[in-house]
Amino acid sequence: MPQPGGVASGFNHVEVNEQDYKTRLYVCHGKHVVHVKEVPFARSSLNHDDIFILDTKSKIFQFSGSNSSIQERAKALEVVQYIKDTFHEGKCEIASVEDGRMMSDAEAGEFWGFFGGFAPLPRRAPAEGNEKQEETAFKLLCFDQGKLEPVNCKSLAHELLETNKCYFLDYGAELYVWMGRITSLQERKGASEAAEKLLSDSSRTRTPMIKVIEGFETVAFKSKFKEWPQTPGLKMSSEDGRGQVAALLKRQGLNVKGLMKAAPAKEEPQSYIDCTGNLQVWRVNDKDKVPLSSSDQSKFYTGDCYIFQYTYPGDDKEECLVGTWFGKKSIEDDKVIAVSLASKMVESAKFQAVQARFYEGKEPIQFFVIFQSLQVFKGGISSGYKRFIAEIGIDDESYSEDGLALFRIQGSGPENMQTIQVEPVASSLNSSYCYILHDGNTVFTWAGNLTTALDQELMERLLDVIKIWKLVQSPAGNIFDITNHQSVSAKKKASQISLHSKL
The missing domain is CATH 3.40.20.10 (Severin)
Incomplete structure (x- = not known):
């Protein structure tokens, strides 16, 4: 990301911290290849088609235009994290603002306050020249029975990929090798050899080869296509949707009798990976x-x-x-x-x-x-990590069961649970998650006011998984349940975190 200024040297003198932090506005724009650049900090720079990042002294705002693409949103997340780590030393808040959100939302109101208040953005028709410039030439080749055959198509669609074949998506600067789920090992090896032969052409510049297995496609690969369904090959009827709602209500302990019509049992689709291995x-x-x-x-x-x-x-x-x-x-x-x-x-x-x-x-x-x-x-x-932090002179923040630690709990069920350690500060709390905090023999569980019964059940399960039960069973140990609207003085003593009902 280009920045004005330079590095102090014998030829260039740079004054550090002469002025206050300068507020900057960046735009993430692009259909296939997303580019990031700084634009003037003004309301006229905003539009409905791109993602904008407002970097202020204490908070980073991500404004998502209503017509922005998924690849622009993915790139914006990387840029926000880069700005936070590089220019704020990882110590600033991040806020997301959706296009069309009114001033009643606190974060949206704060964002529009930097531009003098909320006002609708004018809609503009896309320029034909820009659309043509963004289109990138590509070739889609089908590898079948040892032969490469071009696939005639003006735009990429998911329906072009057959699960019993291998395909090459050649963008010049990168070559994707997509392998269907039911292709044999010999077909995959043949496709890899054919791709290497294609890249060894002397007239071609050095190009990376990226192998993609059906069901494990990356965001970058999916972004090349016009549309990419979340569950390929599965069509859900209204009765199926009603069944999912009934299952969710039943799991929360509600009576769902009569919600669903009686229907013959259907065989569930097989998962990509057998999780009993x-x-x-x-x-x-x-x-x-x-x-x-x-x-x-x-x-x-x-x-x-x-x-x-x-x-x-x-x-x-x-x-x-x-x-x-x-x-x-x-x-x-x-x-x-x-x-x-x-x-x-x-x-x-x-x-x-x-x-x-x-x-x-x-x-x-x-x-x-x-x-x-x-x-x-x-x-x-690891030894390499320990040597690295010793060489650059930073503190070792590795987790210790006897120290202070805050964990965010997430997942969709007992077979899919994650415990992520986050910074033990108030800005790490989110009303949509449950958290576990421990300091010595004192343990806190914090449930946001937007969490479900399932989220709180996972939190109870993970109290044992991360071995906090050792601390709880200690004779001097204490455990506290904290809701989203309480502030406990003991928690301040343990972690210097103050809870506010607005979180």
Whole structure:
């Protein structure tokens, strides 16, 4: 992200902190490739088609235009996090404002206050020249029975991809290899060899090859298509929707008799991964991998990298998934070693295993279901991470059971639960989540006023999962339940967090 100014050197003198923090406005714009640039801080810069990021001294606002695309929103999240970490040292609030939200919303009112108050934005017709300029040439090739055949299409649609074939999506600067779910191992190997041969052409610049398995498509790959359904191949009738509502009400203890009409039992669609298989997890340490015990397999640190192998019964043989998980603060050396070790594991399995990479905060639902109860702690315990923070001189914030820690609870059920450690400050609290706070032998559970009975049930389950029960069972231990509208003096003593009913 280009910024005015420079770095102090013998040729350039830079004055630091001479002025107050300057409020800036950025725009995220683009149909396929999203570009970010700074625009004048004025109401005239805003529109309904893009995402805007307002960077103020104490808070970052993300304004999402009503006509903005999913790839623009995804890029904006990365930019907001970058601004927070780079220019605010990770110590500022983030607010999301949707286009059309009136002044009755506190965050929207604060956002529009920087522009002199709320006023409707004028709608403008899209310029034909800009649309043509954004269109990027692409080629869609079908790999079937060892031959590459071009697919004639003016725009990309999900219906063009058949689950029993492999496809190449060539954008010039990047080549995607999409493999259908029911393609054989030989077909996938053939597609990979054909892609490498295509990239080895001397007339072609160096292009990265990205392999994508059906059901595990990345956001970048989906953004190339005009539309991408959330559940491919499944059509839901009104009766199915009514059944889902009935199941939800029944789980909350309500009587749903008569809500649904009697219907023959339907066979549920099979999940992409059988979640009753065997899981092995290793943590990357120096140039080797350290196996984790069964009790620690779901405990990850944001400063470390992990490798896991998951085997489960398939239709006619045992399937195997070898994955790598990269924490947000993991070092580059550990990432390279993790990829190398995982590739060797796939090679030793005679390439019968599927290899995948997962990044913290961008994991698919299948990843969470495999681990079922995932805990992500701050800091890291690998030797490389410890050396890194010692070299740059920052404090070690790695989690300790005896120290102060705040956890956000999230998930959709007992088979999909996550415990994420966050900063123990009031700005980390959100009314849509439940939290667990512990300091020494004192434990607090905090439930936001927008949480459901299921959220609070998960919080009770995870009290034991993260081993806080050791603290609770201590003779001097205490546990407090705090609602969204209470402020407890003991909590201030434990964590310096003050609760306000407006959260």
